[in-house]
Every structure is written in structure tokens, then in C-alpha cells.
Amino acid sequence: xxxxxxxxxxxxxxxxxxxxxxxxxxxxxxxxxxxxxxxxxxxxxxxxxxxxxxxxxxxxxxxxxxxxxxxxxxxxxxxxxxxxxxxxxxxxxxxxxxxxxxxxxxxxxxxxxxxxxxxxxxxxxxxxxxxxxxxxxxxxxxxxxxxxxxxxxxxxxxxxxxxxxxxxxxxxxxxxxxxxxxxxxxxxxxxxxxxxxxxxxxxxxxxxxxxxxxxxxxxxxxxxxxxxxxxxxxxxxxxxxx
Amino acid sequence: xxxxxxxxxxxxxxxxxxxxxxxxxxxxxxxxxxxxxxxxxxxxxxxxxxxxxxxxxxxxxxxxxxxxxxxxxxxxxxxxxxxxxxxxxxxxxxxxxxxxxxxxxxxxxxxxxxxxxxxxxxxxxxxxxxxxxxxxxxxxxxxxxxxxxxxxxxxxxxxxxxxxxxxxxxxxxxxxxxxxxxxxxxxxxxxxxxxxxxxx
Numbered sequence: 157x158x159x160x161x162x163x164x165x166x167x168x169x170x171x172x173x174x175x176x177x178x179x180x181x182x183x184x185x186x187x188x189x190x191x192x193x194x195x196x197x198x199x200x201x202x203x204x205x206x207x208x209x210x211x212x213x214x215x216x217x218x219x220x221x222x223x224x225x226x227x228x229x230x231x232x233x234x235x236x237x238x239x240x241x242x243x244x245x246x247x248x249x250x251x252x253x254x255x256x257x258x259x260x261x262x263x264x265x266x267x268x269x270x271x272x273x274x275x276x277x278x279x280x281x282x283x284x285x286x287x288x289x290x291x292x293x294x295x296x297x298x299x300x301x302x303x304x305x306x307x308x309x310x311x312x313x314x315x316x317x318x319x320x321x322x323x324x325x326x327x328x329x330x331x332x333x334x335x336x337x338x339x340x341x342x343x344x345x346x347x348x349x350x351x352x353x354x355x356x357x358x359x360x361x362x363x364x365x366x367x368x369x370x371x372x373x374x375x376x377x378x379x380x381x382x383x384x385x386x387x388x389x390x391x392x393x394x395x396x397x398x
Numbered sequence: 399x400x401x402x403x404x405x406x407x408x409x410x411x412x413x414x415x416x417x418x419x420x421x422x423x424x425x426x427x428x429x430x431x432x433x434x435x436x437x438x439x440x441x442x443x444x445x446x447x448x449x450x451x452x453x454x455x456x457x458x459x460x461x462x463x464x465x466x467x468x469x470x471x472x473x474x475x476x477x478x479x480x481x482x483x484x485x486x487x488x489x490x491x492x493x494x495x496x497x498x499x500x501x502x503x504x505x506x507x508x509x510x511x512x513x514x515x516x517x518x519x520x521x522x523x524x525x526x527x528x529x530x531x532x533x534x535x536x537x538x539x540x541x542x543x544x545x546x547x548x549x550x551x552x553x554x555x556x557x558x559x560x561x562x563x564x565x566x567x568x569x570x571x572x573x574x575x576x577x578x579x580x581x582x583x584x585x586x587x588x589x590x591x592x593x594x595x596x597x598x
Contacts, residue, residue: 359568394568397561 160184160234163241165192167340168366175370177205185209214241214267224274233278239268240290244342246301257304264308285328286377293334293396320386336392338364359394401427403476408486410437422450431457459486459512469519479523484513484532489549502548509552
């Protein structure tokens with residue numbers, strides 16, 4: 157199948173793209189930065205898979221349209237969509253500027269909406285599709301100085317449940333993944349003190365690795381996950397138990 | 399034995415049986431336990447016919463010494479336990495006006511404490527890590543089930559068991575290996591068989 161992964165130039169997105177490539181899917185590697193996406197696509201090809209890189213800002217309607225036109229012409233129609241593109245931003249609530257708030261929601265929520273809008277019609281027409289939205293455990297429990305980020309991730313979970321109710325009977329499964337702390341560039345930027353304290357409070361005693369999130373997405377896209385509809389899976393080292 | 403050793407309770411029918419078939423298909427050695435001897439033997443025979451490896455060991459999860467003995471036997475003969483799927487359970491319709499202490503306790507004894515009885519002796523054997531999966535129910539975590547208040551309560555208890563156990567044992571040895579999880583099936587197409595000792 158053809159799998160499109162957004163924000164796949166690094167971190168969790170790259171690991172998801174690599175895993176879906178190993179699973180035998182043809183992977184469209186999207187990122188804001190073409191060189192990062194191309195590097196991941198090269199890695200997938202070097203491992204014997206098939207992948208192409210596509211640059212686009214998922215919050216930009218015109219950029220998404222242009223990317224999808226190229227993708228359809230060069231690879232075909234995506235049957236798997238993984239909305240992973242996102243970025244972190246932390247600030248005390250009074251210091252969250254409207255522009256910060258808008259940008260967070262633009263990429264995480266509007267970007268997810270735009271990508272689904274672009275990919276869903278062909279999935280519905282085929283009566284088959286898999287959409288996985290990468291949320292965050294912060295969307296479930298909130299985070300200090302992360303009201304905008306956690307709010308956006310909670311919105312992704314609500315969107316996931318609603319769309320799942322709407323389209324699952326038509327063959328398109330929609331689910332979310334809400335990771336806990338994972339060793340990504342985003343987490344690497346946090347202070348060592350925070351990381352040590354966080355690690356100590358995790359039941360598992362360690363952060364996740366990007367490849368372990370890739371495994372969860374791989375599962376959700378597999379037939380073994382046929383009964384998973386509108387779910388939010390939590391690979392979070394035991395940090396949140398729902 | 400090189401194969402992983404997987405203990406599945408209530409593996410004679412329904413979800414337990416299907417889980418046993420799947421683990422065996424993956425190449426694991428499956429310990430099929432149940433109070434239903436004919437059904438459990440059929441599971442073992444079907445696994446063998448498909449080229450898999452399994453054995454039937456009778457177990458009533460209400461019996462602590464039997465559970466201890468079963469785990470000791472498996473540990474002695476196989477030297478390892480890798481996975482426990484705590485699946486055995488009952489669901490009896492009992493309107494609340496008819497809910498006696500005895501009916502309540504029986505459901506809890508099987509559906510919740512029965513899991514503890516198998517997990518408790520197995521943990522010291524699982525020195526190389528492993529996984530414990532407890533079957534809860536959507537009726538214990540998201541909905542209530544009318545005329546099944548004892549069942550809904552016990553299945554909600556399973557979630558607490560999993561959480562407490564996960565926090566306590568996840569870091570105990572190799573933090574990469576030990577984990578616990580709950581599974582919440584909803585309306586799986588399974589056959590739940592009434593037992594003479596659990597009727598009503």
C-alpha cells in the first residue's frame with residue numbers, strides 16, 4: 157500500500173516512515189524540509205524499500221494541494237495517512253501570544269484536517285483506508301506551560317473520534333497514538349534535570365524510542381487492529397494509564 | 399526449551415481459545431488451562447493439528463494451591479514463563495435484587511482474584527522479563543452492564559490490578575522487558591459456557 161507520513165524528516169515521523177517501509181508499504185515521506193525528507197526516503201530505499209520525499213507545510217492549503225498532485229502522479233493514491241507533523245512550544249500561559257497559539261493549532265489541527273481532507277475521498281471511494289493521527293499524552297492529561305500544545309493535541313483526539321464514528325463503516329479506520337516522552341530532537345532539547353526527574357517517575361523507568369512508536373502505528377495499520385476504531389493508544393512508559 | 403512459554407487461562411473456548419491458537423501459530427508453547435476439559439483438549443488438539451505446540455493443564459482459578467502447583471509444574475518442566483494471558487472469567491446475569499453476597503463473591507473470585515492467583519506465583523519465574531495481559535471488558539472501563547453489576551465491578555477491578563501491578567513490577571528487573579496491559583474486548587463473538595458451579 158502507499159503510506160503518506162507527515163513530518164517524517166526526523167524523530168517519530170522518520171521512525172514511522174522507516175517502519176512502514178519495512179512492512180512493505182511504499183512510503184511518501186513528507187516534511188517541511190525537503191532535504192530531511194529525502195534523507196529518510198534514501199534510508200528506506202537503501203533498506204530495500206520504496207520511498208519518495210515531498211516537502212510541504214501541512215498547514216498551507218495550497219502547499220498540500222500541490223504536494224498531493226505530485227504524489228498522485230508519481231506514486232498513486234495514499235491508502236495510509238499518518239498525521240505526525242508537529243512542533244513543540246512551551247510558555248507560561250500569559251506569555252502565549254496569539255501568534256504562538258495560532259501556529260500550534262495551524263500545524264497540529266488544521267494540518268491534520270487538511271491532510272485528511274486531501275486523502276479521505278479516495279479512501280472512501282476505495283472503501284479502504286487507514287488514518288493514524290499522532291497526538292500526545294499531554295492532550296490527555298495537560299501540561300504546565302503547554303496549554304496551546306496540549307489543547308491542540310486534545311483537539312486531534314476529538315477529531316479522531318468524530319471522524320472514526322463517521323467513516324469506519326465505509327472501510328476507513330481512524331485512530332490516534334498519544335506517546336509519552338520519547339527520545340526525539342524535541343525531547344532532547346529539554347533540560348537534563350527535567351529528563352532525569354521525568355525518567356524517575358515513569359513506571360518503566362525509561363523514555364520511549366521513536367521506533368517503538370513506529371511499531372504502534374504499524375500495528376494500527378495492520379489487519380490485527382481491525383477492531384480499533386477511534387482509539388487513542390498510549391505508548392507512554394506507563395506515565396498515563398487510561 | 400527455546401520456545402516462549404505462554405500460560406492462557408480459560409483457553410478452552412472463545413477469546414481464550416483464539417488467543418491460544420494465535421500464540422501457537424507464532425511458534426510459542428501454549429499452556430492451555432481451563433475448567434472445561436473437553437474444550438481445552440480440543441484447543442490443544444487443534445493446535446497440534448496445525449503444527450503448533452501446546453498442552454492442557456486443568457485449572458480452576460478459584461483454587462490458590464492449584465494455581466501455585468500449576469505454575470511450579472510449568473516452571474519445573476519448562477524452566478521459563480514468558481507470557482500470561484489472564485482470560486478466565488464468567489458473566490452471569492443477576493438483577494440487583496437477586497444479588498447475593500455469594501453470587502457477587504463468586505464472580506470476583508474468578509474474574510478478578512483468579513488473575514492474581516496465576517500471576518502471583520509466576521512473577522518470580524519471569525526473571526527474563528515477559529508480558530502479562532489481563533482481559534478486562536468495555537463493561538468495566540467505559541460502560542456499565544445492567545444486571546451484571548458484579549461483572550462490571552470485577553472488570554473495573556482488573557484495570558486497577560493492571561495499573562498497580564505495572565507500576566510495581568515494570569522497573570523490578572530489566573526495565574525494557576517487563577510490562578502489563580489490560581485488554582477490553584467488547585461483544586467479541588465468543589461462547590461463554592455456563593458452569594455447574596457458577597450457575598446464577
